[in-house]
Amino acid sequence: MPTLQDIANIAQCSKATVSLALSNHPRIAESTKARIRKVAIELGYLPAEPDNDVASKPAASRRSIGVLYIGEDAQKSIGQGFFRETLLSIIQEASRSNCNVVMIEVNASNGQITEDELCEKIYNSGVEGAVVICFRKELHGFNTLIDQQFPLVFVGDHTIADRDVKLHTVMTNNHDGGREATEYLLGLGHSRIALVTSPTSTERINGYFSAMRTAGHNVSDKHMMIVSPPYEKNDGRLRMLGEQEFTAIFATSSLAGLMVLQHLRFLGKQIPDDISMIVFDDSESFQIESPPITVMKQDLESLGTYAVKMLLDVVGEVLPLPGRVAISGRLIERASCRSLHAPLKVNR
Structure with missing residues (x-):
């Protein structure tokens, strides 16, 4: 059963505002009440009402x-x-x-x-x-x-x-996304690319190795660091970032990316002057990092949309056999990757 907090999160307001709006408190603007009631009905917290524009048909239908x-x-x-x-x-x-x-x-x-x-x-x-x-x-x-x-x-x-x-599955095309992220770094002239990953990101890992080997680079598990929280400064799993001369890092998840950022700060390395970095999946914090982090972003809107479409097909027996939809990610270029084809800019 959804809660007031669920409604507040979706409507982007406080739980107190939700409570006041649903009790028709005069302090809450009518437009805010309408928005909150719409979310509450869509979540199933309130039944659909015939006179509500959300319910274009009777609730029973x-x-x-x-x-x-x-x-x-x-x-x-x-x-x-x-x-x-x-x-x-x-x-x-x-x-x-x-x-x-x-x-x-x-x-x-x-x-x-x-x-x-x-x-x-x-x-x-x-x-x-x-x-x-x-x-x-x-x-x-x-x-x-x-x-x-x-x-x-x-x-x-x-x-x-x-x-x-x-x-029946709707998912991100992780293999192609991992390959595209790696190819982006290769296109900038990087060949010594470290892979920082969780053990479950199998397809993203395979995409990395596919791109590296297609480009003619010999890579092995020595290029890969498997991590999981919590991060510690003397984390041995990330030791190779300080010991080997990598020019770029591909982190296969936002959590792995955050751990890498912490470790690079500990090592005193600057992005992108000392090392370039790309992350599979976006995070609000990546957008405000200095510099902002380049990412391979999942199309979360399409994931949700196609999941509902597929479910309704299954419910209606339009899709009786298991189906699988793989949705491409999108590379968002920010400022964390440096081209090795261009000279390094030196601040004077």
Whole structure:
């Protein structure tokens, strides 16, 4: 069940404002009330009303679809870029398709949940199908739902634990994105490119190695540093950034990118004069770094939009067999990568 905080995050206001708006308090502007009520209806917090412009048809004719979030803290995640932007596009596409959206949260600190818990939450929600968002690759607890052919669409490349089954999936084309990010650095004249990654970014890693080998460069696991939080100054996993003469870094996630930035500051290295850097996935902090960081940005709006379209096709039995949509990322060039073809500018 969505909360006031969920509505506040989407409507970009305080929880107190949401509470006052939904109670029709005179202190809140009518335009703000309308915006908040629209979000509340789209999230399924309030029922659709015939006289509300959100409900162009009677409430009984509107389908309900779920957004199943599996993780440690949905309240925290909903304010972060990936979840926030994807959820917003899901809500917008659902509204265009005359559907209500119901938030379904499953707390799973270790990634494992029981079949009974998951089925109970899904069926008690009353939804006809659900878009699944989880930041772990391997998922538990879905066997019963899959056996019962409950309509599910997964955002991201996931597998079901102890089972080889094809899933309806909408995901970023991670291999091509990893290759394009690496080719961008190669095009600037870099060949000594370090790869900083989490162990789960398999396709982005493969894209890096594909680009390097196609360009004729011998690379091995020695070029790759596998990291996970928390970051520490004497982190041995990033030791090679100070020991080897890399001219550029490709970080395969925003978290890996943030760890690299911290370590480069510790080493006293300047971007891009001492080393260039590109990150797969964007973050608000990358935009305000000095210099701003070049990124391969996921198309989160399309992820959410296509997830809803696919789910409605599955619900309507238009797409009975598992489908897979891979969405290209977009390279956003900022100021963190230096061309080795041009002389280094020296500040005087």
